[in-house]
Amino acid sequence: MSAFGMTTSRALAFAGLLAGCFFAALPAANATTVERVVSPGGIEAWLVHDKTVPMIAVEYAFRGGASQDPADKPGLAHLLTTLLDEGAGDLKSAAFQQKLEDKAIKMSWASDRDDFRGSLRTLSDRKDAAFDLLRLALTSPRFDADAIERMRTQLAAQLRRESVDPNQIASNAWWAAAFPGHPYGRPPKGTLESLAKLNVDDLRAYVAHVFARDNLKVAVVGDIDAAAVGQMLDRVFGALPAKAQLVAVPPATLHGVGDINVIDLDVPQATVTFGGVGLPRKHPDFVTAYVVNHIFGGGSFTSRLYQEVREKRGLAYGVSTFLYPMDEAALVMGWTATRSDKTKEAIDIIQKEAKRFAADGPTAEELAQAKDYLVGSYALRFDSSAKIAQQLVQIQLDELGIDYINHRNEQIEAVTLDDAKRVARTLFEGGYLTTVVGRPKGMSTGQRG
Amino acid sequence: MVAIALAFALSCAGAATASAADNAGKPAYFKLSNGLEVVVVEDHRSPVVTQMVWYKVGAADEPPGKSGIAHFLEHLMFKGTKKYGPGVFSGTVARLGGQENAFTNQDYTGFYQRVAKQHLRTVMELESDRMTGLTLTEEQVKPELQVVLEEQNQRVANSPAAKLGEQVAAILYLNHPYRKPVIGWRPEIELLTRDDAIAFYRRWYTPNNAVLVVAGDVTPDEVRKLAEETYGKVAPRADIEPRTRPLEPPPIAERHVTLADPQVRQPSLQRSYLVPSDTTAKPGEAEALDLLTHIIASGTVSRLYRELVVEQQIATSVSGWYLSTALDDSRMTFGLTPAAGVTLPALEAAFDKVLAGIVDKGVTEDELKTAKERMIADMVYARDSQTTLAQMYGAALTTGSTVDKVFTWTDRLNKVTAEQVHEVARRYLEKQRSATGYLVQEKSVRAEGKRS
Numbered sequence: 001m002s003a004f005g006m007t008t009s010r011a012l013a014f015a016g017l018l019a020g021c022f023f024a025a026l027p028a029a030n031a032t033t034v035e036r037v038v039s040p041g042g043i044e045a046w047l048v049h050d051k052t053v054p055m056i057a058v059e060y061a062f063r064g065g066a067s068q069d070p071a072d073k074p075g076l077a078h079l080l081t082t083l084l085d086e087g088a089g090d091l092k093s094a095a096f097q098q099k100l101e102d103k104a105i106k107m108s109w110a111s112d113r114d115d116f117r118g119s120l121r122t123l124s125d126r127k128d129a130a131f132d133l134l135r136l137a138l139t140s141p142r143f144d145a146d147a148i149e150r151m152r153t154q155l156a157a158q159l160r161r162e163s164v165d166p167n168q169i170a171s172n173a174w175w176a177a178a179f180p181g182h183p184y185g186r187p188p189k190g191t192l193e194s195l196a197k198l199n200v201d202d203l204r205a206y207v208a209h210v211f212a213r214d215n216l217k218v219a220v221v222g223d224i225d226a227a228a229v230g231q232m233l234d235r236v237f238g239a240l241p242a243k244a245q246l247v248a249v250p251p252a253t254l255h256g257v258g259d260i261n262v263i264d265l266d267v268p269q270a271t272v273t274f275g276g277v278g279l280p281r282k283h284p285d286f287v288t289a290y291v292v293n294h295i296f297g298g299g300s301f302t303s304r305l306y307q308e309v310r311e312k313r314g315l316a317y318g319v320s321t322f323l324y325p326m327d328e329a330a331l332v333m334g335w336t337a338t339r340s341d342k343t344k345e346a347i348d349i350i351q352k353e354a355k356r357f358a359a360d361g362p363t364a365e366e367l368a369q370a371k372d373y374l375v376g377s378y379a380l381r382f383d384s385s386a387k388i389a390q391q392l393v394q395i396q397l398d399e400l401g402i403d404y405i406n407h408r409n410e411q412i413e414a415v416t417l418d419d420a421k422r423v424a425r426t427l428f429e430g431g432y433l434t435t436v437v438g439r440p441k442g443m444s445t446g447q448r449g
Numbered sequence: 450m451v452a453i454a455l456a457f458a459l460s461c462a463g464a465a466t467a468s469a470a471d472n473a474g475k476p477a478y479f480k481l482s483n484g485l486e487v488v489v490v491e492d493h494r495s496p497v498v499t500q501m502v503w504y505k506v507g508a509a510d511e512p513p514g515k516s517g518i519a520h521f522l523e524h525l526m527f528k529g530t531k532k533y534g535p536g537v538f539s540g541t542v543a544r545l546g547g548q549e550n551a552f553t554n555q556d557y558t559g560f561y562q563r564v565a566k567q568h569l570r571t572v573m574e575l576e577s578d579r580m581t582g583l584t585l586t587e588e589q590v591k592p593e594l595q596v597v598l599e600e601q602n603q604r605v606a607n608s609p610a611a612k613l614g615e616q617v618a619a620i621l622y623l624n625h626p627y628r629k630p631v632i633g634w635r636p637e638i639e640l641l642t643r644d645d646a647i648a649f650y651r652r653w654y655t656p657n658n659a660v661l662v663v664a665g666d667v668t669p670d671e672v673r674k675l676a677e678e679t680y681g682k683v684a685p686r687a688d689i690e691p692r693t694r695p696l697e698p699p700p701i702a703e704r705h706v707t708l709a710d711p712q713v714r715q716p717s718l719q720r721s722y723l724v725p726s727d728t729t730a731k732p733g734e735a736e737a738l739d740l741l742t743h744i745i746a747s748g749t750v751s752r753l754y755r756e757l758v759v760e761q762q763i764a765t766s767v768s769g770w771y772l773s774t775a776l777d778d779s780r781m782t783f784g785l786t787p788a789a790g791v792t793l794p795a796l797e798a799a800f801d802k803v804l805a806g807i808v809d810k811g812v813t814e815d816e817l818k819t820a821k822e823r824m825i826a827d828m829v830y831a832r833d834s835q836t837t838l839a840q841m842y843g844a845a846l847t848t849g850s851t852v853d854k855v856f857t858w859t860d861r862l863n864k865v866t867a868e869q870v871h872e873v874a875r876r877y878l879e880k881q882r883s884a885t886g887y888l889v890q891e892k893s894v895r896a897e898g899k900r901s
Contacts, residue, residue, distance in 0.1 A: 052492075052493075053832045053833055054829060055829055055830060055832075057833070093759075094749075094755070097748070097749040097750055101749075101750045101819055101823060103822070123826055150759065153765045153789065154765045154766055156765075156789070157715050157786050157788075157789075158715075160714040161610075161714065164609075165608075166607055265712070266711065267606070267712070269602035269607050271607075301527075301539045301549075302543050310596055311592065312592060313592055314592030314594070315595070315599070316596070317596055318603070337602070337603050338599060339598075369540075372545070372546060373543045373544065373546050374546070376546015376564075376568075377546035378546070379496060379497055379565055380497055380546070380548055380564075380565075382495055383495045383497040383834075384834045385833050386833055386834070
C-alpha cells in the first residue's frame, strides 16, 4: 500500500530509476523558458522562473556518488546523505533541525552510483534562511560523534530489515555478480561490517573530494528571479573548492551474462532481476534504444512483456525493463516477481520474448504507437516545479545541452523501423545475467543457454 | 535525517490556499443532472490535465465473504466495454501520450489519466463509457485473478511488516470492516468470480455515486461542457443506499498481537488508536488530531524522536500518521524500531511514557506554532502538484467531506489551541482504544519482557 493507503492496479517497478536517466525539457509549458544563469562568481544554474506558487525548488548534483566510496568502506556516501543536516557551523543537530522545522524548509540528499544529489524546498518568503542553512550544510557540516552514531544505528536497522527483503537481496546480489571487483559491484548502502568502520575522517574526506564547483550541476524552479539565483549560487556554493578530486572509476564490464543465480529465501513469491548490456547515454543509438525498450518492456501497459507475462498469463503483478546508462557501464535491466511454481515459466517467457524481439524487432505499428506515447507524454514530466528541477539537473548531468529541450521529441520522431530493428538486436540478443530470490520450483543456480 | 512520516496520509484533508478570506484558487464544484459531482482545480502552469473519477465505494463496502472484490473490480475495469473492446482504453490513452492508473481504498475507488490538455475530451469519453459499460469474460477474469494474487504476494505475503499491519488493523476493529485488508484475505480473494465483480459493479458504479475531479490547465466552463457531453449521457442505474456499515462497539480492552516470522531480522512495534475521522469528529477535533500526531511523531523535532531516538537512544526511528480522510472512525498509527539490544516491551514502556507525558501536560505553545507553520507550508508545497490537489479533493468528497471544508482546512487548523490538542490527547490516547503489534523473529521475545 502506498502512503495514501491504496493499492494501485498496475505496478511500475523501478520506474523511478529511469525517469531521470534520459529526458529533460520544457516542451510544451505555457510560455515558460529555461534560463541559464551564471553567478558573479561563475557558478551556473538553469532556472525556470514561475511565481504561481510561492515556493522554490532547488535540485543539485555532484558527480561522484557511491563509486567514490573507498573499496573497503562501501556505504560512505549513503551515510553522508543522512548527516549533512545533523548539525553545521555553530548549530548542533537539534538546533539545525529546529530551524528547518520552524521555517518549514525541507532539505534532503541521495546518492546513486555516479552522483550525489541534493534537494531543497522552501517557501519564497524565507529563502534567505533556507540558503544560509544549505550553505552551512554543504560547507561546514559538523559530523558530531553523537549524530554519526545515531545515523549509523538507523542505517544498521535499515540494513537488517533489507537483509531479508527479496528486492534488496536480489539487487545487491545482481550487482555483485555483474561487476566483481569494480565500484559498481559494491552495495551502495554498504554492509553492517562496512557501516561499523566508517568514521568522521572518511566523511570529511568524501566532502573535501566530491563537493566542488567544477563538479556541480544546479537547477532552480519557482518564485525566484535570475538576479536572486545568481546571488544564491555564490552564497550557497561559492565557498566550495574550485576542483573536485575524484578517484578515477575504470570502465566496467558486465560479467555473468547467461547465468541464473538463485538465492534461497523462504517467501511465497520469487523476485527476478535481470540485466544485459545496454547503450551509453551518449551513444548515437541511445534514443532508438529508449524507444525499443519502451516497446519491449518499458513503462507502458502495452509493452510486450506486460502483455505476455501479466495480461495473458497472470504470472506477475509487475514486469518491466528499463535502460540504465551509467558513466562507466550501460545496462538494460528488468524486473518481475512471480509465485514459486511459476517462476521458471515466467523466466522462460521473458527469454523467449527477448529472442523473438532480437530476431524480428518491433512492428511498424508498435513503433508508431511507442513514438506517439513518448512524444505525447513528454509534457507530463514538467507539470510541477519539483519535476522540472529534477529534469533540468539530469539534462546537465547527461551533458545534453540546454537546447536538448527543444529537440528531444524530434529525436524520437526520427527513429526509423530499420534503426529500431537493428538496435533491438543489439539490446536483446546478448542475453542476461539473472538473479532469483525465493524458492522457485525446479530451479537452481546454473548456466542456461 | 528525518524519521519516516507518511506526510500525505497525515493531512489528506489539506486546503490549497494560504488564506481562505478570498476564494482565489478555490476549486469549482457543481453537479450534473444525473447526480455526478464535479470538481475543477485550475493549474495553468503547464498544458497538462489530470482526470480522476472517484466512486464512493471501497473495501469497507464489500459483502461478507467477498473481501478483495472492490480491488479486483478495479483491475477488471481495464478489460473493455460494449463500445470499446479489450485493449482500446489503455491503447488509446497510451497513443495520446497519457499516463493512467487506478487505486482502491477502504472508502473509495479511483481511476485517473494524465494527458496533454487537448486530449481531455477523449479520456472523459472513455472514462464515462466504462462507468456503466463494462463487459467481462471468464477468459479475462481468470488471469487477472492470478495477477491480484501476485499483487498480494508482492505487497503482503513477502513482507513481514505488511503482514503485521494487517493483523493490527484486524484487532483494532472488532466489528467494523476497516478490519479487513483492502486487497482482501487471500483465501477469499482466491474464490472471487466474474459474477461477484459484476454484481458489485452494478450496485455501486453509477454517476450518482461518483465524483469527477479535473485538475490542470482547464477552466470550470470547459469542464462543465465536456462533462455534460460525456458523463451527462450516462443514466443513473441504481439508487445508492446509505453506506451503513457494521458498527464498531466502544473499545473497552487494549489488544496486542505478536507476529513471529523467521524472515524478521529487525524487530519493530506498531500501535494504532481508534480515533474519529474528519467526517465523524466533532468540530475542531480532527484538526487537533492532525496537530497532535505531527507533534508526537513527525520529523526530528517530534516528541518521540527527541526523547526516544536522540535522548534515550532506545529507538532508531519513529513514525506516525493519522488518516483523517475516512467515512467512519479512523485511526492514528505509530511505528517504532528499537535500538540494538532493546526489547520491544522496554521500547513500548518508554513509548507509553512519552504519550503519558502529553496526556498529562499537553503540548507547548512553541510546539503548536511550529507544527502549524509546517503543516500550512506543506499545503503550499502541495499546490506544486495538480495530482496531489486532485487526490485531496477526491478523497475528501468520497468520505463525506466538502470542497469548502478542504479549502478552509488551513484556517481551521490555525484556530486550534494548545488546550484543544491536550483535550484530544486525553480523550483518544487511551490504552483501551489501542491495538499494539510486535514484529519479532522468535516467539520468546514477549516472554522475556516484563509485560504480564
